[in-house]
Amino acid sequence: MTKEVIGFSKLSKEEKINWIADTYFTNSKEGISVLKQYWNSDETLQKLHDDFIENTITNFYLPLGIAPNFLINGKFNSVPMAIEESSVVAAAAKSAKFWSTRGGFKTTVFGTEKIGQVHFLFTGNSDKLEHFFSKVKPKLFENTESMTKNMQKRGGGILDIVLKNKTSKLENYYQLHATFETKDSMGANFINSCLEQFAKTLREEALYFEAFSETEKNITIVMSILSNYVPNCVVRAEVSCKVEELAEKNIQNPTEFAEKFVQAVRIAEIEPYRAVTHNKGIMNGIDAVVLATGNDFRAVEAGIHAYASRVGKYSSLSHAKIENGIFSFWMEIPLALGTVGGLTSLHPLVKVALEILQKPSAKELMQIVAATGLAQNFAALRSLTTTGIQEGHMKMHINNILNQYKTTIEERNEVKKYFENNTISHSAVVAFIEHLRN
Incomplete structure (x- = not known):
């Protein structure tokens, strides 16, 4: 039966592996050996991989x-x-x-246009909000200049920001819909940083907009995030x-x-x-x-x-x-x-x-x-x-079956020769391997 672990992220990699082995592996020594055999012998390179994500215990290889x-x-x-x-x-x-x-x-x-949005709630007059946005839009660009300076040097930056009224879909829901050019970078961090600054500026400027009532000044920012739909x-x-x-x-x-x-x-x-x-x-x-x-x-x-x-x-x-x-x-x-x-x-x-x-x-x-x-x-x-799809696929898949059953070189040659003229399926390959061994 598994048990709760306290402070797992604070354990060393060795301690994490030992806890996993003791908790989940029938043969803890064998389990630890499998995990460690995929470590890179170059400690610097392994440290680089360890730092890509959290709670790293080993590397998972793909061909x-x-x-x-x-x-x-x-x-x-x-x-x-x-x-x-x-x-x-x-x-x-x-x-x-x-x-x-x-x-x-x-x-x-x-x-190559990319998109990010500030999602917010506004419980007031939409015409007032439109007027407010037209006033604050230049400031949205101005307050992100320090973030966009380097991107602009490469020919990128913020392309446009528009206000979208989504109240017909969800009560009090509006968006700042921004478009970006990020050149050779994917730009996720750049876009999200700009969006969070938009949200901050929007919220702060609303407090001083004279046309807003006290209630309207309290814009609620729900979230600021790029979109993966491009x-x-x-x-x-x-x-x-x-x-x-x-x-x-x-x-x-x-x-x-x-x-x-x-x-x-x-x-x-x-x-x-x-x-x-x-x-x-x-x-x-x-x-x-x-x-x-x-x-x-x-x-x-x-x-x-x-x-x-x-x-x-x-x-x-x-x-x-x-x-x-x-x-x-x-x-x-x-x-x-x-x-x-x-x-x-x-x-x-x-x-x-x-x-x-x-x-x-x-x-x-x-x-x-x-x-x-x-x-x-x-x-x-x-x-x-x-x-048909299976002919080519199974010819490639046969190697996985041979590896799964730890076949010898002689067995591999016999299997491949036999299936040159016979239909390949997982069960047929397994049956032929068993036939060879019996």
Whole structure:
């Protein structure tokens, strides 16, 4: 039975591990050994990792792979991907190679505007509030000048601040809706600092606004926070070629393939159950690059899935068509990314990943990430509409099964040889391993 622990955060790392081992592990010595084997032997590097989060006990590793041959706007890229799911990197690389001989990926950034809001309650005359806001707006900019000075030097800063009346949705609820340009940084800390200053200025200035009654002067700030929904920070990725140029080993009839592919996308456009899985496949590629480059994949996920629902129902992020004998496949997604600040300047492997990508700007990274997501989606749909998704996936997954059962080199060779001509499934692989051992 577990027990409450007092002051866990104040324990040393060793003490934390010992408490966990004594409380949760059947074999505490073995459990401690597993945790410690993932510590980095370089103490300085381990200390750096320990300081990323609180209550650190060890490191949790993900494989970092490379998907080469991404031709994006005429320039080749090798894309680093951090992910645990088998077949994702292989699928991205296969798609990249396929499109590198058919014109490659074309990408365009439509905007890089980010959003933050001060949410507040005002129990008074809305016309008075509008008048007050027009008076105080210059001061909102003025009082944040010390925060925005460096960002402005890089071409960024606060773009605009507007007052939004949301009382039809929630009683007494208003917003300061601010837009920002943060250039190559994701800008979360910058945006949130500005918002908190807006809130302070708003509250203080209201106390001295003569047109307000005593009640109206008491503006209640609920919260000040950036939004991860960035519908004006959007990038487009697309591929296209003549229908007949789609032909390859698994595509003997390119016209039939193109038509089936377009239908598969249209199903995802109208059917939410399919759209969720369809878009999850896109995120396999996007999240892997976002994680490898030290960006916040949870923020990216939330923003993209909100964008997929912007018309009132959840739908496909990607689209396809055949027009005048040309097959086109494209996607537009919101992506708020950074290449400076945060983990990008701290995590050694993030620095390596950005080096591999030739030190991209935030706009360039947006384009690489979008192209990788589209490549992943193309790979999934190509498999689904031809051989089926499981053939390629299970060929990659077989290694996980072999590792799980601690197979020898001889057993591995026998298993792989057998399944060259037999259907792969988890149960079939396990049964064959047991057959070999018996």
